[in-house]
Amino acid sequence: MQNKDVIASDFGPQLMQGRGAGATDGGPELIQLLTPEGERVEHPAFSFDLDDEAIKGFYRDMVLTRRIDVEATALQRHGELGIWAQLLGQEAAQIGSGRALLPQDFVFPTYREHGVAWCRGVDPLKLLGLFRGVDQGSWDPHENNFGLYTIVIGAQTLHATGYAMGVQRDGHVGTGDPERDAAVVAYFGDGASSQGDVNEAFIFAASYNAPVVFFCQNNQWAISEPIERQSRIPLYQRALGFGFPGVRVDGNDVLATYAVTKAALQRARDGQGPTFVEAYTYRMGAHTTTDDPTRYRLSDDLERWKLRDPIQRVKVYLQRNGLVDKSWLEELDAEAEKLGERLREGCRGMPDPEVLDIFGHVFAEQTEELARQQAEFGDYLSSFEEARA
Amino acid sequence: MQNKDVIASDFGPQLMQGRGAGATDGGPELIQLLTPEGERVEHPAFSFDLDDEAIKGFYRDMVLTRRIDVEATALQRHGELGIWAQLLGQEAAQIGSGRALLPQDFVFPTYREHGVAWCRGVDPLKLLGLFRGVDQGSWDPHENNFGLYTIVIGAQTLHATGYAMGVQRDGHVGTGDPERDAAVVAYFGDGASSQGDVNEAFIFAASYNAPVVFFCQNNQWAISEPIERQSRIPLYQRALGFGFPGVRVDGNDVLATYAVTKAALQRARDGQGPTFVEAYTYRMGAHTTTDDPTRYRLSDDLERWKLRDPIQRVKVYLQRNGLVDKSWLEELDAEAEKLGERLREGCRGMPDPEVLDIFGHVFAEQTEELARQQAEFGDYLSSFEEARA
Amino acid sequence: MSKMTLAKALNAGLRKAMEDDPKVLVTGEDVGKLGGVFRITDGLQKDFGEDRVIDSPLAESGIIGTAVGLAMRGYRPVCEIQFDGFVYPGYDQIVSQVAKIHFRSQGKVPMPMVIRIPFGGGIGAVEHHSESPEAQFAHTPGLKVVACSNPVDGYWMIQQAIAHDDPVIFLEPKRQYHADKAEIDQSATPDPLFASRVVRSGDDLTLLSYGPMVKVCLASAEAASTEGRSIEVIDLRTLSPLDMGPVVESVRRTGRAVVAHEAHVNLGMGSELAARITEECFYSLQAPVLRVGGFDTPYPPARVEEEWLPDLDRVLDAVDRSLGF
Amino acid sequence: MSKMTLAKALNAGLRKAMEDDPKVLVTGEDVGKLGGVFRITDGLQKDFGEDRVIDSPLAESGIIGTAVGLAMRGYRPVCEIQFDGFVYPGYDQIVSQVAKIHFRSQGKVPMPMVIRIPFGGGIGAVEHHSESPEAQFAHTPGLKVVACSNPVDGYWMIQQAIAHDDPVIFLEPKRQYHADKAEIDQSATPDPLFASRVVRSGDDLTLLSYGPMVKVCLASAEAASTEGRSIEVIDLRTLSPLDMGPVVESVRRTGRAVVAHEAHVNLGMGSELAARITEECFYSLQAPVLRVGGFDTPYPPARVEEEWLPDLDRVLDAVDRSLGF
Numbered sequence A, B: 001m002q003n004k005d006v007i008a009s010d011f012g013p014q015l016m017q018g019r020g021a022g023a024t025d026g027g028p029e030l031i032q033l034l035t036p037e038g039e040r041v042e043h044p045a046f047s048f049d050l051d052d053e054a055i056k057g058f059y060r061d062m063v064l065t066r067r068i069d070v071e072a073t074a075l076q077r078h079g080e081l082g083i084w085a086q087l088l089g090q091e092a093a094q095i096g097s098g099r100a101l102l103p104q105d106f107v108f109p110t111y112r113e114h115g116v117a118w119c120r121g122v123d124p125l126k127l128l129g130l131f132r133g134v135d136q137g138s139w140d141p142h143e144n145n146f147g148l149y150t151i152v153i154g155a156q157t158l159h160a161t162g163y164a165m166g167v168q169r170d171g172h173v174g175t176g177d178p179e180r181d182a183a184v185v186a187y188f189g190d191g192a193s194s195q196g197d198v199n200e201a202f203i204f205a206a207s208y209n210a211p212v213v214f215f216c217q218n219n220q221w222a223i224s225e226p227i228e229r230q231s232r233i234p235l236y237q238r239a240l241g242f243g244f245p246g247v248r249v250d251g252n253d254v255l256a257t258y259a260v261t262k263a264a265l266q267r268a269r270d271g272q273g274p275t276f277v278e279a280y281t282y283r284m285g286a287h288t289t290t291d292d293p294t295r296y297r298l299s300d301d302l303e304r305w306k307l308r309d310p311i312q313r314v315k316v317y318l319q320r321n322g323l324v325d326k327s328w329l330e331e332l333d334a335e336a337e338k339l340g341e342r343l344r345e346g347c348r349g350m351p352d353p354e355v356l357d358i359f360g361h362v363f364a365e366q367t368e369e370l371a372r373q374q375a376e377f378g379d380y381l382s383s384f385e386e387a388r389a
Numbered sequence C, D: 001m002s003k004m005t006l007a008k009a010l011n012a013g014l015r016k017a018m019e020d021d022p023k024v025l026v027t028g029e030d031v032g033k034l035g036g037v038f039r040i041t042d043g044l045q046k047d048f049g050e051d052r053v054i055d056s057p058l059a060e061s062g063i064i065g066t067a068v069g070l071a072m073r074g075y076r077p078v079c080e081i082q083f084d085g086f087v088y089p090g091y092d093q094i095v096s097q098v099a100k101i102h103f104r105s106q107g108k109v110p111m112p113m114v115i116r117i118p119f120g121g122g123i124g125a126v127e128h129h130s131e132s133p134e135a136q137f138a139h140t141p142g143l144k145v146v147a148c149s150n151p152v153d154g155y156w157m158i159q160q161a162i163a164h165d166d167p168v169i170f171l172e173p174k175r176q177y178h179a180d181k182a183e184i185d186q187s188a189t190p191d192p193l194f195a196s197r198v199v200r201s202g203d204d205l206t207l208l209s210y211g212p213m214v215k216v217c218l219a220s221a222e223a224a225s226t227e228g229r230s231i232e233v234i235d236l237r238t239l240s241p242l243d244m245g246p247v248v249e250s251v252r253r254t255g256r257a258v259v260a261h262e263a264h265v266n267l268g269m270g271s272e273l274a275a276r277i278t279e280e281c282f283y284s285l286q287a288p289v290l291r292v293g294g295f296d297t298p299y300p301p302a303r304v305e306e307e308w309l310p311d312l313d314r315v316l317d318a319v320d321r322s323l324g325f
């Protein structure tokens, strides 16, 4: 029933067609600075302005981030976590964008931004709490300028836009002071692009020219639904309809993602308003540990995407250019090992919350009614203790 | 705080800038076939394919529609209506699009589509009921394929999209049978374009390639808010970001609006999917009879738009070309007079609803609980009758 | 026919409804190939095609809003909301359109639509996946609200809801989806959709619940019986309209009532039931109607949900308090 | 200082709050040049600028969602919802974000925000302009809900709500906006925000209401007094949390209670009050708590709203029924 060509007719320009979840090829508009084969290439508009040490740093970030993901996945299998949202395959999109941030920038994540959290200095152990069911995010958003994970799809894009409006009102935009000017990043997925909230966020951001970057990780899937269900043209083009620019970057290329995000963030800080960055990538894992992708997608797709692995290409680049040696890589492995251990032990050691504390978290000023419920429930619970005693 | 230029930078194409509510000029992209001076002009892509008789018909439609509007406004002033949403200035947008419809097409209006209702054969008297407060729309949507007025901004655009999905499932798209293939039109305003629902409607329509035309009357204002608050680029371009075409037509040019809408409807019927038509027009009246535009807009704007009056230009064309004579115009005035009388009398004669009937309208299968409330309230009311008796 | 879980029974019921009426459509997120995250629509797209089992873009208002249009075109859409907490983006379309269009049109435009919502907690999920939104819908005129509690009801009630000409919010106790199996006799004639049912009879107190709490209440009644207390348990099944007949009959007899649900007690179904029961059984009541339910906090992290959720002990505690009056 | 209508009092209160704290922002549709469709924000943009009085795009979810972000950045947004019926597109942001962020963050992210909603009917408006959505918000943990009924409360309560560190749904009885004027002594110390108030004392029955119905209840009490009936009237003012103290004290004394509101009776505030009063005053009650309110139909066309809305006669009818027990 669906007619996939967008007919031009007399109605304006021929629109480019989306390639769909099956395609690994981001198309001509894809911005790339490091090929899947590990070759650095030039792009007319964007260039990577850091040295090879930085690239080694990115490599380390990605390796450790993947390790966090692997450990968490394993912990879920062992029943230590209720569920885990894997980022496998999205390391470059997250590290590249995360490393482009300045301390004063603020991030509004979804539930999958483990790599960005890493860049913001959030203790990975804290990421596990929500998935273990001991809390709903225990880090202080203001400590690392990294908001709590948001599960309602798209809701955080409006929060990001509002926060950016606050940054404007604080006069932290366009002053030229690099310590002061700040940008806000809203992370969201390809599926989220269909939510009213996300589109309203585009409208508010454009209307107020807010300093926000809409960073969309198009990992081709929203659980079982391929990108074609959400958009029949490349997603970054959505922004054009709202009056601000959009670009598609190779989300598996950490250098390009860094360069493009950095430029978008600077536009925001300079007062040039919002930008849409589509990081074209692939969810190599399941949607979450409870999902079974074999029900809805072909394994060949996955195989093809494996050839575009975000970490492998950097390793090839580093090795081919003799930037890292065996011992460096071994040290990194050892570091990952230690991180893994720390996560395993830390996770198992996480105390369950106290149900009575729950009543204290609802309000800044607790109501008498809640205090009463808390007290009565306390008495009720201790009545069992007494019974046992 | 708002930076009105959309900076191109390295981020894709320079975007055209909106002109704002103050501008009468729709810009180069404006499709026009009849100038404000009453001159017919050619357009490379769209042409008016009906004869002068049809134009006389449009003129009559517009004159009578304006009369309905004027009468209703007067009836509100005399306390016969609680409120009225004036269409003054939008006659061409509504008659041009309304006359492009085929009987099997279905319309989802806002609360201001009095001219479209006229084209669909809805008795104008019935339009008054909602504004008088005797009902919430008393026509049968299935009789004229014209939905009830919808007051929650944007909600109807999703209904239209869903209805269009139903048309697809009925196999009434792309068969080539002119009696069978049907299109759906969602009317909405410039302000509505900011609602999540409207953007979700674009997404669903594009995703399923539904046979729906999104007809936006950009009358430059959403109550007191100018178009710039909703979009900083021409509104029709919104569609490009969703993967379907958009055009801007001179909404004060009944010929162009007819031609463009007709083409968009045919695209839909042919199975080529959704189209966004922005009818560039102006709300010459207040938002409603309870609004006071002097608080927020300049009278010069209105003066400038008066020169672009949608009815006047057609009159000039008809007279200059000797297509109508004095007596024809007088007959039309007489007809309008009669219509006015009918509305005045009809409105005053409208019976108030019976409060007890309300209970019967909630469900197809009334609940016992409601029947009980209805009965008890009936007894309660009659107890007063008895008291009086 | 073999025994079925609630999940399988709902799937079978949906399949039957789609076979019986070609106008029945299923729409929602991941309802197609995946068969829904709970597999309630498993296999339906394969058998009925993409036009009748529609994977929607990720937008709940869009799901409900397009269903309104489909219903106006003569279809009978069955919308799946993936989890209770995600019905809210579609809330406006539900309360201002779905609930009001029949009324607005004075009956000219019926709204036969079913909105399926897996609801309630107890599955160890993250935030927004364990909500109990029923009271908000029950408070909205124009909607009918039902909750099934077991496979047999699941099989029949979903078909009855789909065949019904008014919009029905259909609540499915997700923690029961794969819990117990039951024999379903497809030749039986089911109870009416909008009828409550006494699922255990007793004389000392009436215990009212629905959805996931019915099982808890039955266990509580069983436990109480060992202490010689005879408790009548009613599965309300319909939350709007309420079927007060059996409730009033029972409470007039027992003189005591306790209402149990997972939803927050404050303005939950229990408050309406308490108010009506007190009004209709004033002189029979030996004790005020007591309510057991979620505390007035948001649903807590999974690791404390077992303590937070009303359970057998808390139901019995309320029973004791009632009997103590 | 001269007498003021509720509309002017709210405007003055907002102005005072903005003068006292530069972090206070006003946002919503048409709140700028127009001063809102009810003129509650009249003149504020002129005096405080476009950065502090923000005309928003036409999107309620956007209004609430961006306000969440502004609050996270340290501002105290006051959102105006143009009419009660238009709060629903923003409902998801309110119940899943505004209400939960303090809880989610274990207090690390407070949500000081006021959502102003002109509510209730009686102004002859079209559909969606006369709704009473309070029960849905009161049912949602994490929100506080208050309703003012007169100019003096309007002036103080809006300031108290803005100064409060938790999100407050602030309900304004739109039919009272321009009804009565009252003297406002700005040097007075106001009652606490979350306190109910006895506005007329009596011994035979307790009449509970809030917002637009307070005036109706006072008139009813006055009428009843001519028949020698002494009725106590309580203006609840706070709907969540409820301030049960004065209510219980009163009902224990009078032995009878009637709750009146415009909202649908089914699962309205009256049901919660009935349940709690019965629980806390069981042995004092001479009659069940009776409820007077909107019928379980959508709000009807304006021409019948006067009959549909609970009025003096229907309140007195309930009073008689209660006294008849």
Ligand SMILES: Cc1ncc(C[n+]2csc(CCOP(=O)(O)OP(=O)(O)O)c2C)c(N)n1
Pocket (backbone or CB within 6 Å): A112, A151, A152, A153, A188, A189, A190, A191, A192, A193, A219, A221, A222, A223, A283, A287, C029, C058, C060, C082, C086, C089
């Ligand atoms: C409003 C809402 N609806 C549904 C869900 C259930 N859900 C969780 S993740 C998801 C898919 C999201 O896809 P995408 O935005 O592409 O992000 P990804 O998971 O691929 O990173 C869905 C439907 C939700 N969390 N929120």
Ligand SMILES: Cc1ncc(C[n+]2csc(CCOP(=O)(O)OP(=O)(O)O)c2C)c(N)n1
Pocket (backbone or CB within 6 Å): B112, B151, B152, B153, B188, B189, B190, B191, B192, B193, B219, B221, B222, B223, B283, B287, D029, D058, D060, D082, D086, D089
């Ligand atoms: C969801 C919602 N929010 C607010 C309103 C109040 N309102 C009625 S009309 C209107 C402005 C609509 O502007 P536009 O879409 O341009 O249509 P126009 O009135 O100009 O024809 C507003 C804000 C509403 N009806 N619905």
Ligand SMILES: [Mg+2]
Pocket (backbone or CB within 6 Å): A189, A190, A191, A217, A218, A219, A220, A221, A222, A223
């Ligand atoms: Mg995705």
Ligand SMILES: [Mg+2]
Pocket (backbone or CB within 6 Å): B189, B190, B191, B217, B218, B219, B220, B221, B222, B223
């Ligand atoms: Mg407009």
